Structures are given as structure tokens and as C-alpha cells.
Amino acid sequence: MTAPIAIIGAGIAGLSAAHVLNTAGHEVHLFEKSRGSGGRMASKRSDVGSLDLGAQYFTARDRRFIDAVNQWRAKGCVAEWDPALYQYRAGALTPSQDEQPRWVGTPRMSAITRAMVGDLPVSFGCRITEAFRGPQHWSLQDAEGHNHGPFSHVIIAIPAPQATPLLATAPKLAAVAAGVVMDPTWSAALAFKTPLETRVEGCFVQEGELDWFARNRCKPGREADYDTWVLHGTSAWSRAHLDASKEQVIEQLHGAFAEIIGCAVPEPAFTLAHRWLYARPAQSHQWGALADADLGIYACGDWCGTGRVEGAWLSGFDAASRLLDHLQ
Ligand SMILES: Cc1cc2nc3c(=O)[nH]c(=O)nc-3n(C[C@H](O)[C@H](O)[C@H](O)COP(=O)(O)OP(=O)(O)OC[C@H]3O[C@@H](n4cnc5c(N)ncnc54)[C@H](O)[C@@H]3O)c2cc1C
Numbered sequence: 001m002t003a004p005i006a007i008i009g010a011g012i013a014g015l016s017a018a019h020v021l022n023t024a025g026h027e028v029h030l031f032e033k034s035r036g037s038g039g040r041m042a043s044k045r046s047d048v049g050s051l052d053l054g055a056q057y058f059t060a061r062d063r064r065f066i067d068a069v070n071q072w073r074a075k076g077c078v079a080e081w082d083p084a085l086y087q088y089r090a091g092a093l094t095p096s097q098d099e100q101p102r103w104v105g106t107p108r109m110s111a112i113t114r115a116m117v118g119d120l121p122v123s124f125g126c127r128i129t130e131a132f133r134g135p136q137h138w139s140l141q142d143a144e145g146h147n148h149g150p151f152s153h154v155i156i157a158i159p160a161p162q163a164t165p166l167l168a169t170a171p172k173l174a175a176v177a178a179g180v181v182m183d184p185t186w187s188a189a190l191a192f193k194t195p196l197e198t199r200v201e202g203c204f205v206q207e208g209e210l211d212w213f214a215r216n217r218c219k220p221g222r223e224a225d226y227d228t229w230v231l232h233g234t235s236a237w238s239r240a241h242l243d244a245s246k247e248q249v250i251e252q253l254h255g256a257f258a259e260i261i262g263c264a265v266p267e268p269a270f271t272l273a274h275r276w277l278y279a280r281p282a283q284s285h286q287w288g289a290l291a292d293a294d295l296g297i298y299a300c301g302d303w304c305g306t307g308r309v310e311g312a313w314l315s316g317f318d319a320a321s322r323l324l325d326h327l328q
Pocket residue numbers: 008009010011012013014031032033034037038039040041053054055056057058059126127128129157158159162185187232276278279280300301302303307308309310312
């Protein structure tokens with residue numbers, strides 16, 4: 001019997017790879033350090049409903065990804081989001097509608113990876129710390145010292161700085177991953193009992209602390225008891241405030257939002273902040289995925305491509321396709 005393929009990371013890249021391999025008849029096993037799937041597409045359940053603190057929406061430009069999005073739409077876990085878009089630049093907030101289709105998971109962003117997991121075997125709450133290559137097979141060690149294996153191949157689908165130590169057996173791949181810089185993003189959520197008197201539903205911000213903010217509850221399927229907003233700091237601001245307290249971050253981003261939004265902003269009934277240490281690669285790459293076919297180890301994730309949801313999905317697809325090619 002052939003040993004299964006190990007996939008480390010149950011974000012969209014790891015699950016995209018798992019789907020390709022599973023469809024081709026291969027047994028896979030996923031390892032995920034968190035309690036649920038999704039990674040940076042996860043949603044936070046809170047007293048004011050679930051909040052998309054990471055990815056806000058995604059676009060689909062590649063035909064293969066468009067096909068996947070259409071399948072998710074048919075299953076009901078994705079819907080189009082057509083917000084009233086604005087931009088803020090040179091001190092002015094102006095409408096900035098465009099024709100670009102934008103997609104979100106429904107009823108929350110995490111619904112997509114939840115559907116992708118389906119019946120696949122996943123070990124949740126299991127952080128892999130080492131990957132060893134024996135004479136024939138791979139084995140993995142987790143943070144509690146447990147061993148997992150044997151596996152025929154390993155796909156590492158986690159952010160580059162976290163992937164680097166797991167690629168120690170393949171020094172060339174490790175060196176490439178080590179050279180990838182990933183920028184942080186501070187995310188804050190505010191919830192108001194009384195809706196803010198504004199038409200804005202999403203805003204690209206081109207100056208100051210903020211990069212983007214959106215009215216979370218206007219996305220399809222979201223709970224609507226509170227008027228919920230998600231605010232993202234720029235990479236530069238987030239890096240400069242990496243060690244700030246959550247209270248300081250909420251205060252500053254709330255203040256910046258109140259300056260821009262152009263209506264009265266009362267004290268929020270609920271707030272939270274989340275720091276994404278490895279939010280996005282500082283620059284795009286065109287690697288697709290990294291592979292050492294002789295060893296049977298692969299690395300993928302948004303950092304191998306465009307640094308977005310589509311890029312992560314395509315990278316997982318590419319890693320799995322290369323593995324299948326190498327098996328032939
Ligand atoms: C604040 C923010 C806003 C964003 N906005 C958008 C947007 O609007 N549109 C867009 O297209 N993209 C956006 N992105 C980017 C998008 O979310 C990512 O490109 C994409 O989700 C990355 O997917 P991934 O599978 O490569 O990585 P991840 O989602 O990071 O998945 C990796 C998974 O591996 C797990 N893991 C890590 N280390 C280990 C380990 N050692 N062992 C086991 N498991 C491990 C993690 O818990 C995680 O679940 C945003 C990202 C952030 C942070």
C-alpha cells in the first residue's frame with residue numbers, strides 16, 4: 001500500500017493541493033496548527049457575529065480559479081459582493097465604483113475552506129515543527145513531540161518564514177523561502193448599536209494609518225444586529241506598531257476611521273484587534289510553487305505568487321500538479 005501525502009497547513013493553498021491530489025485518487029492527510037481551517041481566510045466568531053478579520057474579498061482572473069469559484073457558488077459557500085466603494089486620498093472621501101466582480105465566502109469567509117475540507121482527514125491543533133526524510137518515506141514531528149508518518153511526499157503550505165525551518169532537508173528550497181519578506185497587518189473591528197449615517201461599504205485608503213475599511217455586515221449572509229466594521233492598518237503602520245497593545249491599536253485605527261468616514265462616530269459597543277504577523281509578501285513572485293521532486297517535498301502558498309487568495313489557490317494547484325507530473 002502506498003503511504004499518504006502529508007500537507008502542512010489547511011489554508012486555501014493546502015486545501016487546493018489536497019483537492020487536486022484527492023481527485024486524482026491519492027490519499028492525503030492535512031496538519032493544521034489552529035482549531036479550524038482557513039488561515040488568513042478565517043473568520044472570528046464574536047458577540048456581534050462573525051467578522052472577516054483577514055481576507056476581505058477576492059477577485060478571480062485565472063480561468064482555473066474562476067471555475068473553482070463557480071463550483072463554490074453552486075454549493076452556496078461563495079457569493080458576489082458589490083459594495084458601495086469609496087476611496088480616500090488627498091483628504092477627500094469620494095465614490096470609486098468599478099466593474100470588478102468581487103467574491104466573499106457566505107455566511108462568512110471561512111465557509112469556503114470549511115467546504116473544501118469536507119471529509120478530508122485533518123489533524124487540527126497540530127503544529128508541525130520538523131519534517132524528516134528516511135530511506136523511503138517522510139515523517140513529521142509536532143510541537144508536542146509526537147511523530148506522524150510514514151508519508152510518500154510532503155507539501156508545506158504555510159507562510160514562507162514558517163516554512164523555512166520545515167524545509168531544512170531541502171536547503172535550496174529553504175534558501176528561497178528564507179529570502180521572502182512578509183509584511184504584517186493590524187486588523188481592528190468596531191461594532192455600533194446604531195448604524196453609522198454613511199453610504200460607504202468599502203474604502204481604499206491611500207494615506208495615513210489605514211489601508212482599507214469595510215462594513216462587514218453588508219456582505220451577503222452576515223448577521224445584522226450591529227453595524228460592524230473591519231479596519232486594516234497599512235503594512236508600514238502595522239510594522240511600526242508591531243508591539244503596540246491591542247487597546248492602542250484600536251484607539252488609533254478608530255481615530256483614523258472617524259477622521260475619514262465623514263459622519264458622527266459614537267463609542268463602539270464592541271471592539272477587537274488581531275495582529276497578522278505574516279499578512280502578505282512584500283512583493284509578488286512568479287514561482288507557482290517550489291519543488292524538489294527527487295526528495296518529494298514541495299512548498300506553496302500566496303508568497304509563491306501574487307500574495308492574494310487567488311494566488312494562494314493557484315500555488316496549491318501548482319504544487320499538486322507538479323507532484324502528479326513527477327509520479328508519472
Ligand atoms: C489582513 C489581511 C487582509 C487580506 N485581504 C485580502 C483580500 O481582501 N483579498 C485577497 O485576495 N487576499 C487578501 N489577503 C491575503 C489572503 O488572505 C492570503 O493570500 C491567503 O489567504 C493565503 O493563503 P495560504 O493558504 O497561502 O496561507 P494561510 O492562509 O496563512 O494558511 C496557512 C495555514 O497553515 C497553518 N500553519 C502555519 N504553520 C503551521 C505549522 N507549522 N503546522 C501546521 N499548520 C501550520 C496556519 O494556521 C494556516 O491555517 C489578506 C490577508 C490578510 C492577513
